[in-house]
Amino acid sequence: MMRKRPLKVALLGCGVVGSEVARIMTTHAADLAARIGAPVELAGVAVRRPSRVREGIDPALVTTDATALVKRGDIDVVVEVIGGIEPARTLITTAFEHGASVVSANKALLAQDGAALHALAQEQGRDLYYEAAVAGAIPLIRPLRESLAGDKVNRVLGIVNGTTNFILDKMDSTGAGYQEALDEATALGYAEADPTADVEGFDAAAKAAILAGIAFHTRVRLDDVYREGMIEVTAADFASAKAMGCTIKLLAICERAADGGSVTARVHPAMIPLSHPLASVRGAYNAVFVESDAAGQLMFYGPGAGGAPTASAVLGDLVAVCRNKLSGATGPGDSAYTQLPVSPMGEVVTRYHISLDVADKPGVLAQVATVFAEHGVSIDTVRQQGRQDGGGDASLVVVTHRASDASLSGTVEALRNLDTVRGVASIMRVEGE
Amino acid sequence: MMRKRPLKVALLGCGVVGSEVARIMTTHAADLAARIGAPVELAGVAVRRPSRVREGIDPALVTTDATALVKRGDIDVVVEVIGGIEPARTLITTAFEHGASVVSANKALLAQDGAALHALAQEQGRDLYYEAAVAGAIPLIRPLRESLAGDKVNRVLGIVNGTTNFILDKMDSTGAGYQEALDEATALGYAEADPTADVEGFDAAAKAAILAGIAFHTRVRLDDVYREGMIEVTAADFASAKAMGCTIKLLAICERAADGGSVTARVHPAMIPLSHPLASVRGAYNAVFVESDAAGQLMFYGPGAGGAPTASAVLGDLVAVCRNKLSGATGPGDSAYTQLPVSPMGEVVTRYHISLDVADKPGVLAQVATVFAEHGVSIDTVRQQGRQDGGGDASLVVVTHRASDASLSGTVEALRNLDTVRGVASIMRVEGE
Numbered sequence: 106m107m108r109k110r111p112l113k114v115a116l117l118g119c120g121v122v123g124s125e126v127a128r129i130m131t132t133h134a135a136d137l138a139a140r141i142g143a144p145v146e147l148a149g150v151a152v153r154r155p156s157r158v159r160e161g162i163d164p165a166l167v168t169t170d171a172t173a174l175v176k177r178g179d180i181d182v183v184v185e186v187i188g189g190i191e192p193a194r195t196l197i198t199t200a201f202e203h204g205a206s207v208v209s210a211n212k213a214l215l216a217q218d219g220a221a222l223h224a225l226a227q228e229q230g231r232d233l234y235y236e237a238a239v240a241g242a243i244p245l246i247r248p249l250r251e252s253l254a255g256d257k258v259n260r261v262l263g264i265v266n267g268t269t270n271f272i273l274d275k276m277d278s279t280g281a282g283y284q285e286a287l288d289e290a291t292a293l294g295y296a297e298a299d300p301t302a303d304v305e306g307f308d309a310a311a312k313a314a315i316l317a318g319i320a321f322h323t324r325v326r327l328d329d330v331y332r333e334g335m336i337e338v339t340a341a342d343f344a345s346a347k348a349m350g351c352t353i354k355l356l357a358i359c360e361r362a363a364d365g366g367s368v369t370a371r372v373h374p375a376m377i378p379l380s381h382p383l384a385s386v387r388g389a390y391n392a393v394f395v396e397s398d399a400a401g402q403l404m405f406y407g408p409g410a411g412g413a414p415t416a417s418a419v420l421g422d423l424v425a426v427c428r429n430k431l432s433g434a435t436g437p438g439d440s441a442y443t444q445l446p447v448s449p450m451g452e453v454v455t456r457y458h459i460s461l462d463v464a465d466k467p468g469v470l471a472q473v474a475t476v477f478a479e480h481g482v483s484i485d486t487v488r489q490q491g492r493q494d495g496g497g498d499a500s501l502v503v504v505t506h507r508a509s510d511a512s513l514s515g516t517v518e519a520l521r522n523l524d525t526v527r528g529v530a531s532i533m534r535v536e537g538e
Numbered sequence: 539m540m541r542k543r544p545l546k547v548a549l550l551g552c553g554v555v556g557s558e559v560a561r562i563m564t565t566h567a568a569d570l571a572a573r574i575g576a577p578v579e580l581a582g583v584a585v586r587r588p589s590r591v592r593e594g595i596d597p598a599l600v601t602t603d604a605t606a607l608v609k610r611g612d613i614d615v616v617v618e619v620i621g622g623i624e625p626a627r628t629l630i631t632t633a634f635e636h637g638a639s640v641v642s643a644n645k646a647l648l649a650q651d652g653a654a655l656h657a658l659a660q661e662q663g664r665d666l667y668y669e670a671a672v673a674g675a676i677p678l679i680r681p682l683r684e685s686l687a688g689d690k691v692n693r694v695l696g697i698v699n700g701t702t703n704f705i706l707d708k709m710d711s712t713g714a715g716y717q718e719a720l721d722e723a724t725a726l727g728y729a730e731a732d733p734t735a736d737v738e739g740f741d742a743a744a745k746a747a748i749l750a751g752i753a754f755h756t757r758v759r760l761d762d763v764y765r766e767g768m769i770e771v772t773a774a775d776f777a778s779a780k781a782m783g784c785t786i787k788l789l790a791i792c793e794r795a796a797d798g799g800s801v802t803a804r805v806h807p808a809m810i811p812l813s814h815p816l817a818s819v820r821g822a823y824n825a826v827f828v829e830s831d832a833a834g835q836l837m838f839y840g841p842g843a844g845g846a847p848t849a850s851a852v853l854g855d856l857v858a859v860c861r862n863k864l865s866g867a868t869g870p871g872d873s874a875y876t877q878l879p880v881s882p883m884g885e886v887v888t889r890y891h892i893s894l895d896v897a898d899k900p901g902v903l904a905q906v907a908t909v910f911a912e913h914g915v916s917i918d919t920v921r922q923q924g925r926q927d928g929g930g931d932a933s934l935v936v937v938t939h940r941a942s943d944a945s946l947s948g949t950v951e952a953l954r955n956l957d958t959v960r961g962v963a964s965i966m967r968v969e970g971e
Binding site for chain 2: 129254257399402403406413417418428
C-alpha cells in the first residue's frame with residue numbers, strides 16, 4: 106500500500122525546535138512513513154547561519170535562501186519554525202502559491218494574520234496547521250477544532266506561558282519577589298534575555314487570540330485581546346492570595362458572553378483557589394481548561410514549550426498534512442462563521458480582590474462600601490486591619506461578587522478620590538470559582 | 539459554499555447517549571451545518587421500544603427495524619450507540635456494505651473486533667470513528683491517533699472508569715468499605731444495577747485494549763489485557779496506602795517494554811502517591827496520562843461518562859466523518875503496522891506493596907527477606923508491627939523495588955509455604971512514581 110515517491114518537506118528555521126523536527130524525521134523515518142502511507146524526505150533546510158554545524162543534517166540540504174526553497178515547486182509541505190511576522194509571512198504565502206501546505210509554530214503571525222493566511226490556504230487548496238503555536242506539545246487546537254466540533258465551547262481558561270508560570274510558581278513557593286524569580290528563570294533558561302514578550306503577556310495574548318477564534322468559530326486578533334503582564338505582581342499579592350486560600354497565575358481567558366452574542370479574550374494575573382486544578386500547575390508546565398455545553402469541563406496538561414515537545418506537535422501536524430496531500434483533501438480549515446464581535450474589557454464580568462490603604466478612623470468602611478454600592482459592585486467580604494507601621498493608616502481588603510470590569514474601574518476611580526483612601530495598593534481579578 | 543442536500547444520519551439506539559445526540563443534532567443544526575459545510579439530517583432512529591415517548595424526535599423517524607435502516611442505501615453516517623457485541627457488529631458491517639461510515643461509542647465491540655471492523659471499513663472506503671468509546675468526552679483517541687502521530691508513545695496510564703473511581707474515592711474520603719461505597723454509587727446512579735462490568739474491570743480493560751492498540755500502532759484485543767477488578771480492595775488497604783502517602787485507584791496501564799519489542803496492557807487497583815495528579819481525580823471523573831519520547835508527559839482530564847459528555851464525543855466524530863464524506867476522503871484509519879506482540883502479565887515490571895500476617899517471633903523478618911532475595915525481588919522498605927489483638931502475630935508490610943510480576947508471584951507462593959507466615963493479607967502494585 107506504501108507509495109514509493111517520498112513527500113518532500115522544507116524546513117524553515119533550524120533552532121531549538123527545527124533541529125528536533127529534523128532529528129525526529131530522520132530517526133523515526135520508518136514510523137512516519139508507515140503512519141503517512143509514504144516516506145517523507147527532508148528536501149531543504151533554510152537557516153540564517155549556514156556555518157553552524159547541525160548534527161544529523163546533510164550539509165547539502167542547508168541553504169540561506171528560504172525564498173528559493175519554498176519556490177522550488179516540488180515541496181509538499183513547508184514547516185515554518187522561524188517565528189515572528191516577517192519573513193515568515195511572506196515565506197508561508199509564497200509556499201501556498203507554489204503548491205505546498207504549511208505547518209507552523211508561529212503564534213504571533215497566526216494571531217495577527219491568521220484570517221488572511223487561512224483565506225489564501227483555502228483559495229489555493231492547501232492546509233495550514235499550527236498545533237505547536239499554542240501550549241507546545243499539548244493537543245489543544247485539534248481537540249478544539251475537531252473533537253469539540255459538535256459541541257458549544259463557552260470558556261477556555263488556562264496557563265499558556267511557561268516562563269511566567271515558572272516565575273509565579275517560584276514567587277509562590279519561596280516568597281521571592283518578581284525580579285529575583287525572573288533572574289532565576291533567566292539563569293535556568295526558562296526566560297529569554299529580553300523577557301518582555303512573556304512577562305508583559307504578549308505571548309499569552311497571541312495564544313488567547315488563536316484559542317478564542319477556534320473555540321468560538323469567530324475572528325479574534327491579537328489587538329482584540331486585553332492584556333496585562335505580571336511584572337507588577339508582588340510578594341504582598343501572594344500573601345493576600347494565601348490569606349484567601351488562593352494562588353496567583355497568569356491566565357488566558359476566552360469567554361462567550363452569557364447572552365451568546367459576543368466573546369471576550371484577556372490575559373492577566375489572577376487569583377485562583379488552591380483547590381482549582383490550575384493552582385497546582387508547577388514550573389514551566391501549561392494547562393488549559395475548556396468548558397462546553399455537552400462535554401462539561403475538560404483539562405489538557407503538559408509541557409508548554411521546549412524543542413522536543415514543540416517538535417512533537419509539529420510532527421503530528423506534518424503527518425496529518427501529508428495524509429491529506431496523499432488523499433487529495435484538505436483538513437478542517439478556518440471556521441469563523443459565527444462572526445461574533447469581541448467585546449471590550451469593560452464588559453467582562455468577574456470577581457475582584459482590592460487592597461486599599463485607608464485612614465484608620467471611624468466611618469471609612471462605610472464610605473468605601475457606599476462607593477462600591479453606588480457603582481453597582483456588590484461586596485462579598487471585607488477584611489480591615491491596622492498597619493504595622495502605626496502610622497494611623499489601616500489596610501482594607503475587599504473581595505467583590507461578580508461585576509463588570511467597567512463598574513470596577515469606576516469604583517476604583519471614585520475610591521481614589523476619597524480623602525480617607527490613601528491609595529489603591531492592588532487590584533486583582535479572582536477566577537476559577 | 540454550503541451544499542444544500544443534507545447528509546443523512548441514522549441513529550442506532552436512543553438511550554441516555556442517543557437521545558442527547560438527537561437533541562444536539564436538532565438544537566445545534568445550524569452550527570453543525572456551518573462546521574461541516576452541509577446540513578445534517580436525522581434520517582432514522584432505531585430503537586427497541588418504539589412506544590416510549592422521545593421528546594424532540596419526530597415519531598415518523600422511529601423504527602424497530604435497525605437492519606432495514608442501515609440497508610436503506612441513502613444513509614451517509616450510522617451512529618451506533620447500542621453497545622454490546624450483537625446486533626451492533628452486524629449492523630455496523632451492514633452499514634459499511636451499504637455505503638455508510640460509522641461513528642460508534644462501543645468499547646466492548648471495538649476491543650473485541652476492532653481489527654475486522656477496521657479492515658472492512660478500509661475495504662469499503664468508509665470511516666470508523668469511536669472517540670466516545672474511551673473516557674467519554676475526553677479527547678483521547680484523536681490526540682493519540684493524530685496529534686501524537688509523529689511521536690513515539692511509551693506509556694498510557696489512567697483512570698478510565700468513572701464508577702470505580704467514584705467508589706474508590708468514597709472509600710478513601712470516608713473510610714467506607716467496598717459494599718457501602720458501591721451502595722451509594724448505585725443509589726446516586728453512578729453504578730448500574732449489575733456493576734460487574736465496572737467493578738471487575740471489564741469496562742476499563744476494553745478501553746485499555748483500544749488505547750494500547752492506537753498508542754503503539756499494534757493489535758491489542760480484550761483478551762490480551764490483564765485484568766483485576768477492585769472488589770477486593772478494603773478499608774485496610776486504604777489505611778496502608780495512607781501510611782505510604784498514597785491512595786488507591788483502578789488504573790489502566792499500557793506500556794511499551796524497555797527494549798521496545800513488545801507491549802503490555804493491564805487493569806488493576808494500584809497505590810499511587812498523593813502527589814501524583816491522578817490521585818486527585820475525584821468522583822466519576824476520568825484522567826489519562828500519556829508519556830511519549832518528544833512530547834513528554836501529557837494529561838487529559840474530564841467527565842468519563844454520561845449522556846451529554848459522550849454525545850459531545852460522538853458529535854465531534856460525526857462532524858469529522860461528514861467532512862470526510864464531502865471531500866471524498868477517509869480519515870486516518872487503523873494503524874497496526876508495528877505488529878508488536880503483547881507480553882503476558884508476568885513480564886510486567888513494577889513495584890509492590892505486600893502485607894503479611896506473620897508469627898511474632900525472632901528470625902521471621904530474616905526468613906521473609908531471604909525468600910524475596912531468592913526470587914530476585916529487592917526490598918525497598920519493611921514495616922513490622924505487633925497486631926492489636928495480642929494473638930502472638932505481627933504484621934509485616936514490605937514495599938519492593940521494581941520487579942517482574944512473575945518474580946513477585948513466585949515470591950508470594952514461597953512466602954505462603956513458610957510456617958511463620960500465617961497469611962498474605964494483601965498484595966497491591968505501586969504505580970506512578
